[in-house]
Amino acid sequence: MKFSARWITATALAAASFAAFAADPIKIGVAGPFTGGSSSMGVSMRDGVRLATEEINKSGGVLGRQIQLVERDDEAKNERGVQIAQEMINREKVVATVGFINTGVALAAQRFYQDAKIPVMNNVATGSVITQQFKDQPDNYVFRNAAHDSIQAPMIVEEAITRRGFKKVAILADSTNYGQLGRQDLEKALELKGIKPVAVEKFNIKDVDMTAQLLKAKEAGAEAILTYGIGPELAQIANGMTKLGWKVPMIGSWTLSMANYIDNAGPGGEGARMPQTFIQEPTTPKRQSFIVNYLKTFNPKNSRIDSPVSAAQGYDSIYLLAAAIKQAGSTDGPKIKAALEDLKAPVDGVVTTYNKPFSKTDHEAITANIPVFGEVKGQRVVYAYPDDFKKASEVRVKDVNAKGALTQKK
DSSP states (O other): OOOOHHHHHHHHHHHHHHHHHHHSOEEEEEEEOOSSTTHHHHHHHHHHHHHHHHHHHHTTOBTTBOEEEEEEEOTTOHHHHHHHHHHHHHTSOOSEEEEOOSHHHHHHHHHHHHHHTOOEEESSOOOTTGGGTTTTSSOOOEEEOSOOHHHHHHHHHIIIIIISOOSOEEEEEESSHHHHHHHHHHHHHHHHTTOOOSEEEEEOTTOOOOHHHHHHHHHTTOSEEEEESOHHHHHHHHHHHHHHTOOOOEEESGGGGOHHHHHHHGGGGTTOEEEESOOSSOOSHHHHHHHHHHHHHHOOGGGOOSSHHHHHHHHHHHHHHHHHHHHHTSOOHHHHHHHHTTOOSOEEOSSOEESSOOOSSOOBOOOTTSOEEEEEETTEEEESSHHHHHTTTSOOOOOTTOSOSOOOOO
16 A cells, blocks of 8 residues: 555644644643732642642643643732633633632632633632522532531531530621621521620721720620631731730631731730631641642741641642543533533542532532631641541541531522
8 A cells, every 4th residue: 555755744744733732731720819918828729739730740641731820810809800710711721720719709700711611610719609609500610629608607606606605706707708708607607596796897908906896896795706807807806805905715717727817916816716628737648748748849937838728729629620621531611510510530639538529519529527626826727626636537528418507599
């Protein structure tokens, strides 16, 4: 059989073209606040994502292709998040995006991915409505591997009212979507216990004086402060109590674990408690490997990850996406989404082992049985309860029947 030189050349060119195409990197967007008050969460998330990506690429990538991260700083601003989403979709042609730290940014930006049929893995933002935003549409491209506020708020209330026996609590929440949606969830959880907060106070991002809010809580007889905010302002609450010479426990959402709360509050921040999906302790081989590699690669101050939860969830989010792309055999958005909704093989993560973490109607990987309580002690977050620490080597896995979460509107 004879082949013409032209045919051989054309075939060689086609093969070379196919090989080049096959080697094209898989672009995944990474969006979060890498500067400003939310940056300890954003940078920790980004670094967890980088660590996972490096591991995957070293082991051959996905579908024989390397993952290329397209990172953008949304500055915790809704309008910046919108600009980035459009840029990621139209110019960068990402096949998926991970990130979103701030609930407001997520709600503003993820609609563009939804319209473009590109999956989003929310790996830090916790507003309960995030995965419900497009519940009226036939397909939902928004997933999450963080503990949403409908899980956290009842945990906070259970800790304050049931475990510690406080009868009078005040709520201090920031004025963002995150703070106000969280406040609503706290009030719902308190109502289920037959408790009405003695004071409900609001503050703004960058506020440095919480005296007025704290005085109202004190005068109302508050025995504990329940919080929904982020590190810098939470530190001002602790510092404000120190100035007033009035110290009651702070129990709040997971953000009380942020480095810029712990460092800015100093001794006044000790004892604060918060739900955590991950505490920086090598309680399983996977967690030990993650912590060692993270510290070696990024060398954070005092060998303490600025936001351990953000780092761990960031890391896991890439492995979840990689598993879906591999199963789909494609980088096509609808196919990745379908694979995420029916992952065949378990994904061994830092937070948990993800065994069928999502379904068509359930895009939340974390259920109420997974988080534990952390406590600020010695300028870092440790397990609040010895029993949780003793059992930490037993990986808590998703349980759709787990009790404790507020019912979300479907």
